[in-house]
Amino acid sequence: MGSARSVDIGGVKFGGGAPVRVESMLKTPLFNLEACIEELSVLKKAGCELARVAFPDESHKRALAVLADKSEVPLMADIHFNHKFALAALDCGVPSIRINPGNMTNARGLEEVLSAARTNGAVIRIGANGGSVNSAQNEKYGRGARALAGAVEEQLEPLIDAGFENVIISAKSSSVPETVLANQILDGKYPFVLHVGITEAGSGIDGAVKSAAGISVILSQGIGDTIRVSLTGDSKTEVDVAYGILRSLDLRKKGINMISCPCCGRRRVDVGALCARVKAMLPDDVPDGFTIAVMGCEVNGPREAAAADIGIAGTGDGFVIFKHGTPAASGKISEMENTLAPCLREAFTS
Numbered sequence: 001m002g003s004a005r006s007v008d009i010g011g012v013k014f015g016g017g018a019p020v021r022v023e024s025m026l027k028t029p030l031f032n033l034e035a036c037i038e039e040l041s042v043l044k045k046a047g048c049e050l051a052r053v054a055f056p057d058e059s060h061k062r063a064l065a066v067l068a069d070k071s072e073v074p075l076m077a078d079i080h081f082n083h084k085f086a087l088a089a090l091d092c093g094v095p096s097i098r099i100n101p102g103n104m105t106n107a108r109g110l111e112e113v114l115s116a117a118r119t120n121g122a123v124i125r126i127g128a129n130g131g132s133v134n135s136a137q138n139e140k141y142g143r144g145a146r147a148l149a150g151a152v153e154e155q156l157e158p159l160i161d162a163g164f165e166n167v168i169i170s171a172k173s174s175s176v177p178e179t180v181l182a183n184q185i186l187d188g189k190y191p192f193v194l195h196v197g198i199t200e201a202g203s204g205i206d207g208a209v210k211s212a213a214g215i216s217v218i219l220s221q222g223i224g225d226t227i228r229v230s231l232t233g234d235s236k237t238e239v240d241v242a243y244g245i246l247r248s249l250d251l252r253k254k255g256i257n258m259i260s261c262p263c264c265g266r267r268r269v270d271v272g273a274l275c276a277r278v279k280a281m282l283p284d285d286v287p288d289g290f291t292i293a294v295m296g297c298e299v300n301g302p303r304e305a306a307a308a309d310i311g312i313a314g315t316g317d318g319f320v321i322f323k324h325g326t327p328a329a330s331g332k333i334s335e336m337e338n339t340l341a342p343c344l345r346e347a348f349t350s
């Protein structure tokens, strides 16, 4: 699974057999330093393992240095165009940067960046997305996935020529088929750590579904080492959706695995409302991989969710709690919390 090579960013290993990592990007501009620190703290709690931060120019150097010092999540500074900004970011102590060597028309500038990254042990991510492919690349490689992969190769070449291989590569498009094919091409050619995602995936359910479709197809082929779910929305949701994808693929167990039935004519309880009540009872430190099922009826529910650590199913006049499919307690629906709480406590510690 994943790339043969690995990189280390702030003590976190990417690739080379490490678990598929979860990334996000700060939505807060660097000039709002306190809000950036708060956002990073939320991301850390959610399980984010690498946070990208836009570094627009050197005027934000002090803020980036503070962030690099305080952040518990390893940072990747996102640089556009000017190699001096990359040097400034590295000078701030960030363990990784994202650049586009194609935009750095000054070859000497790229050499300086590679030299500084070597000195600091910093990782460089390069990559292309659908919007950055130019007409010459479309003509040379053919439109779509091949142009996308070709654009990445063009960015990678000067780094390989310079013997700099502490890299992560990525090819993203808002088209799932295009992104899948581009990643297949790159994975077949290079041993480098591969960052996977669907760019500009959208918001809410649309964005989550598109990201899940693309990322799952790629990871299921054993391709990819680190993912970002790019959503129009808050960064914590990106991390939550990413872990949801990884849990669904049995690649990571972080967080709770919540099962609930789709309801049918047999349902004896409002499953949606019951789910919300059960979720509200869960502490932040639920053991990773713990499975809770909320089912609409006691006839099929326990059987349909027999693998759950704890299940709760509606009955005619209340609910029944079951452990691994076996009834363990019951009560009135209005008093569900009182009965469920000790069962959860016992299950978390067993």
Ligand code: SF4
Pocket: 261, 262, 263, 264, 265, 266, 267, 268, 295, 296, 297, 298, 299, 300, 301, 304
């Ligand atoms: S658990 Fe009961 S209510 Fe829910 S889908 Fe199955 S049969 Fe229908």
